[in-house]
Amino acid sequence: xxxxxxxxxxxxxxxxxxxxxxxxxxxxxxxxxxxxxxxxxxxxxxxxxxxxxxxxxxxxxxxxxxxxxxxxxxxxxxxxxxxxxxxxxxxxxxxxxxxxxxxxxxxxxxxxxxxxxxxxxxxxxxxxxxxxxxxxxxxxxxxxxxxxxxxxxxxxxxxxxxxxxxxxxxxxxxxxxxxxxxxxxxxxxxxxxxxxxxxxxxxxxxxxxxxxxxxxxxxxxxxxxxxxxxxxxxxxxxxxxxxxxxxxxxxxxxxxxxxxxxxxxxxxxxxxxxxxxxxxxxxxxxxxxxxxxxxxxxxxxxxxxxxxxxxxxxxxxxxxxxxxxxxxxxxxxxxxxxxxxxxxxxxxxxxxxxxxxxxxxxxxxxxxxxxxxxxxxxxxxxxxxxxxxxxxxxxxxxxxxxxxxxxxxxxxxxxxxxxxxxxxxxxxxxxxxxxxxxxxxxxxxxxxxxxxxxxxxxxxxxxxxxxxxxxxxxxxxxxxxxxxxxxxxxxxxxxxxxxxxxxxxxxxxxxxxxxxxxxxxxxxxxxxxxxxxxxxxxxxxxxxxxxxxxxxxxxxxxxxxxxxxxxxxxxxxxxxxxxxxxxxxxxxxxxxxxxxxxxxxxxxxxxxxxxxxxxxxxxxxxxxxxxxxxxxxxx
Amino acid sequence: xxxxxxxxxxxxxxxxxxxxxxxxxxxxxxxxxxxxxxxxxxxxxxxxxxxxxxxxxxxxxxxxxxxxxxxxxxxxxxxxxxxxxxxxxxxxxxxxxxxxxxxxxxxxxxxxxxxxxxxxxxxxxxxxxxxxxxxxxxxxxxxxxxxxxxxxxxxxxxxxxxxxxxxxxxxxxxxxxxxxxxxxxxxxxxxxxxxxxxxxxxxxxxxxxxxxxxxxxxxxxxxxxxxxxxxxxxxxxxxxxxxxxxxxxxxxxxxxxxxxxxxxxxxxxxxxxxxxxxxxxxxxxxxxxxxxxxxxxxxxxxxxxxxxxxxxxxxxxxxxxxxxxxxxxxx
Numbered sequence: 001x002x003x004x005x006x007x008x009x010x011x012x013x014x015x016x017x018x019x020x021x022x023x024x025x026x027x028x029x030x031x032x033x034x035x036x037x038x039x040x041x042x043x044x045x046x047x048x049x050x051x052x053x054x055x056x057x058x059x060x061x062x063x064x065x066x067x068x069x070x071x072x073x074x075x076x077x078x079x080x081x082x083x084x085x086x087x088x089x090x091x092x093x094x095x096x097x098x099x100x101x102x103x104x105x106x107x108x109x110x111x112x113x114x115x116x117x118x119x120x121x122x123x124x125x126x127x128x129x130x131x132x133x134x135x136x137x138x139x140x141x142x143x144x145x146x147x148x149x150x151x152x153x154x155x156x157x158x159x160x161x162x163x164x165x166x167x168x169x170x171x172x173x174x175x176x177x178x179x180x181x182x183x184x185x186x187x188x189x190x191x192x193x194x195x196x197x198x199x200x201x202x203x204x205x206x207x208x209x210x211x212x213x214x215x216x217x218x219x220x221x222x223x224x225x226x227x228x229x230x231x232x233x234x235x236x237x238x239x240x241x242x243x244x245x246x247x248x249x250x251x252x253x254x255x256x257x258x259x260x261x262x263x264x265x266x267x268x269x270x271x272x273x274x275x276x277x278x279x280x281x282x283x284x285x286x287x288x289x290x291x292x293x294x295x296x297x298x299x300x301x302x303x304x305x306x307x308x309x310x311x312x313x314x315x316x317x318x319x320x321x322x323x324x325x326x327x328x329x330x331x332x333x334x335x336x337x338x339x340x341x342x343x344x345x346x347x348x349x350x351x352x353x354x355x356x357x358x359x360x361x362x363x364x365x366x367x368x369x370x371x372x373x374x375x376x377x378x379x380x381x382x383x384x385x386x387x388x389x390x391x392x393x394x395x396x397x398x399x400x401x402x403x404x405x406x407x408x409x410x411x412x413x414x415x416x417x418x419x420x421x422x423x424x425x426x427x428x429x430x431x432x433x434x435x436x437x438x439x440x441x442x443x444x445x446x447x448x449x450x451x452x453x454x455x456x457x458x459x460x461x462x463x464x465x466x467x468x469x470x471x472x473x474x475x476x477x478x479x480x481x482x483x484x485x486x487x488x489x490x491x492x493x494x495x496x497x498x499x500x501x502x503x504x505x506x507x508x509x510x511x512x513x514x515x516x517x518x519x520x521x522x523x524x525x526x527x528x529x530x531x532x533x534x535x536x537x538x539x540x541x542x543x544x545x546x547x548x549x550x551x552x553x554x555x556x557x558x559x560x561x562x563x564x565x566x567x568x569x570x571x572x573x574x575x576x577x578x579x580x581x582x583x584x585x586x587x588x589x590x591x592x593x594x595x596x597x598x599x600x601x602x603x604x605x606x607x608x609x610x611x612x613x614x615x616x617x618x619x620x621x622x623x624x625x626x627x628x629x630x631x632x633x634x635x
Numbered sequence: 636x637x638x639x640x641x642x643x644x645x646x647x648x649x650x651x652x653x654x655x656x657x658x659x660x661x662x663x664x665x666x667x668x669x670x671x672x673x674x675x676x677x678x679x680x681x682x683x684x685x686x687x688x689x690x691x692x693x694x695x696x697x698x699x700x701x702x703x704x705x706x707x708x709x710x711x712x713x714x715x716x717x718x719x720x721x722x723x724x725x726x727x728x729x730x731x732x733x734x735x736x737x738x739x740x741x742x743x744x745x746x747x748x749x750x751x752x753x754x755x756x757x758x759x760x761x762x763x764x765x766x767x768x769x770x771x772x773x774x775x776x777x778x779x780x781x782x783x784x785x786x787x788x789x790x791x792x793x794x795x796x797x798x799x800x801x802x803x804x805x806x807x808x809x810x811x812x813x814x815x816x817x818x819x820x821x822x823x824x825x826x827x828x829x830x831x832x833x834x835x836x837x838x839x840x841x842x843x844x845x846x847x848x849x850x851x852x853x854x855x856x857x858x859x860x861x862x863x864x865x866x867x868x869x870x871x872x873x874x875x876x877x878x879x880x881x882x883x884x885x886x887x888x889x890x891x892x893x894x895x896x897x898x899x900x901x902x903x904x905x906x907x908x909x910x911x912x913x914x915x916x917x918x919x920x921x922x923x924x925x926x927x928x929x930x931x932x933x934x935x936x937x938x939x940x941x942x943x944x945x946x947x948x949x950x951x952x953x954x955x956x957x958x959x960x961x962x963x964x965x966x
Contacts, residue, residue, distance in 0.1 A: 335802075400697060611690070612683045618886055618889070620672045621669060624723060631726070634767065
């Protein structure tokens with residue numbers, strides 16, 4: 001099919017199309033939507049022009065209808081209940097996306113041809129994917145235009161979509177075509193642990209809604225016109241993006257600033273809750289700090305705007321911490337103390353997704369670690385750079401925690417449950433998904449720095465970004481890029497860390513110094529720097545993960561010895577004859593191997609260091625006394 | 636009440652005079668807590684004592700290192716909550732047992748011999764148990780109320796347009812629950828004093844009398860209880876403020892500070908009991924002499940009757956009829 005005729009009723013948008021597209025634009029969406037903010041419904045017409053760049057004729061097209069996931073019999077709800085038996089369905093979560101009509105330009109009405117399919121689990125009651133078979137195929141290189149009329153009924157915010165009081169988060173709200181990828185259609189159902197995958201293109205969206213609404217959306221606003229009926233029509237244009245989300249709330253307070261990056265000025269637009277106005281400055285600061293580092297380290301942010309949405313409190317926070325192209329949601333509360341960097345962590349993370357998901361658009365269903373994991377790694381790097389390594393997540397009242405430690409802790413919660421290279425919806429449960437996809441990947445990449453160096457790792461990510469932005473790379477694309485940039489064969493590491501479930505745990509099994517002349521019946525008195533000792537240090541690989549480790553030995557004459565072990569055998573013994581006794585033996589003295597599951601057995605100090613035990617025991621004692629006093633109040 | 640400053644001072648004097656009780660209670664609690672902590676300390680020692688990583692907990696407080704240690708299979712901090720709770724429960728039973736001796740000493744304002752003290756402890760123990768059961772019954776609706784308030788504030792936090800509304804409902808609700816708890820404690824404190832004063836064997840009667848007495852004199856009694864309680868909380872607040880300034884590596888100083896606070900808490904709780912005892916004695920004296928003394932003169936505390944028997948003797952001596960006392964303290 002060639003040059004489909006323009007579809008009646010769809011106005012040609014006022015756009016500022018760039019002369020050279022950044023992506024291979026497969027899709028062009030034109031959506032005209034009327035939002036009833038009282039009934040929480042959306043009536044819309046979508047015109048989708050699909051360019052068949054698959055290299056073969058296509059007659060079957062799958063579409064996502066994500067909003068139908070918010071129904072009790074959907075696969076999403078089944079999976080949530082499976083993982084959390086205490087979860088109870090509430091009718092307020094119910095949402096619906098209904099296709100009213102489905103026409104194909106030049107062919108006609110194919111509404112009756114719509115078939116719901118469940119490619120992942122065969123659930124006949126899941127209606128998050130439908131497909132339409134055309135009477136004749138679309139030839140390679142040609143385009144086809146779909147005109148879809150649909151109606152959405154939003155539910156209370158659940159899994160980042162819906163409404164809360166006057167707040168509306170319009171995400172995953174329109175029929176979205178699947179991706180032809182690796183020789184097949186890729187159009188997964190909506191699962192509890194998956195996100196999204198779509199083709200790049202252009203979006204021209206007209207939203208008609210009450211005039212008092214403050215609106216934010218992907219792309220840039222191109223016009224806003226007040227209508228006689230008390231509504232206004234706001235139009236947005238986005239290009240080289242693969243999704244379109246919007247939000248509206250009358251109470252939003254707007255803050256704007258500009259970031260000047262290597263690709264030009266970027267407008268940062270904050271939509272804050274009225275009760276969070278005093279937190280706007282923190283949002284703006286972390287945005288600028290993050291954008292600066294991404295620009296310097298990984299590559300330019302080519303869009304002209306980024307919108308940051310602060311969702312409302314309580315149930316509204318179910319829309320928090322989510323990424324959409326050029327629009328992200330943060331998430332905070334009125335009492336967020338400065339030393340707790342959760343606000344910054346969320347905003348940083350979601351902005352990071354503009355790179356790892358937004359531009360480097362890997363398949364979030366199948367390789368979730370490529371976006372969430374890499375993004376968690378860069379989150380650590382950025383926050384560490386801003387706040388300091390061991391206090392980047394928390395630095396409050398003398399209690400500190402680094403973001404890398406947070407990632408490691410989530411990894412350890414599910415260390416051996418799943419490999420990173422697993423489809424997101426096939427993980428054991430949501431804990432394993434979170435622990436492996438976010439925590440393990442970040443820890444694997446931080447540990448990789450020990451082998452290839454921090455600078456090389458940064459260059460590898462820069463190369464990966466520049467090479468694969470506006471495409472859909474695979475895990476091997478990433479792994480090969482790292483190998484290429486580092487000039488090293490890292491297969492052994494990747495096989496265990498990415499494709500395997502082995503857990504790493506090295507320990508100092510034994511470390512002791514003994515007099516060489518131990519057998520003498522009446523040995524001379526020991527003298528420092530004169531008596532000869534035989535020091536033995538035994539390093540043991542407890543876990544199955546094989547990794548090279550360094551061992552640092554310190555002797556009481558000030559001498560230090562550094563050993564390097566490839567870690568392949570189960571253990572290694574180091575023996576020294578010196579006129580000095582061993583003071584300490586430490587594995588990974590630079591603390592770079594976050595994958596090691598137990599840091600406490602990584603070292604041995606001859607002199608007892610009881611400070612930590614005494615401190616914690618004394619607090620526990622006080623706690624128990626206080627508990628006793630509390631109970632005694634009942635006497 | 637016009638005598639309240641005197642009551643506070645007299646209560647404090649009695650606590651000071653019989654401070655051995657404070658020290659004993661504190662020491663028993665300490666020893667039991669030490670028993671509860673010992674296994675944990677040993678387990679932590681096995682993991683941390685020869686590890687360089689544990690230094691992160693010595694200087695400052697590395698939350699990650701702490702969580703890793705707490706989750707370590709050889710430490711498993713969570714499992715030690717049971718130990719602590721068990722030993723706290725033992726302390727609770729001890730405290731329940733000692734209450735009879737303590738109140739007897741405060742009531743009589745005299746030093747009891749060890750035999751007398753433990754006789755009183757044993758003599759009143761089962762009555763305290765019965766009172767405790769009644770108290771748990773009374774506390775049940777308060778617990779339900781607290782849970783409802785919590786649920787309500789949670790719903791408001793989730794759904795109310797005002798972000799802070801749920802929080803403030805929680806705060807106000809908690810304050811109200813605290814107030815109810817204090818009122819109930821006050822009531823049962825007075826019941827215990829009455830049991831000791833009258834050597835009442837049927838605790839239900841003491842409960843009823845104490846209820847009337849507490850309701851009838853709620854303002855002065857609550858003010859007495861509240862002020863001492865406030866001093867306890869104030870000390871805790873100041874203590875935490877000081878603790879936040881102590882460098883992380885000075886764990887011993889922090890420990891001593893908390894021990895002082897706990898000692899102060901033990902003392903203030905007994906101060907409340909001693910003060911209530913003095914209040915009760917003054918109240919009986921006032922109500923007993925009221926018919927013949929329209930303008931009662933404050934008695935020196937030392938001359939206050941220590942027992943009902945003494946009180947009756949004093950009343951007869953001043954010409955009061957036996958019936959007056961019975962009317963005020965009906966059997």
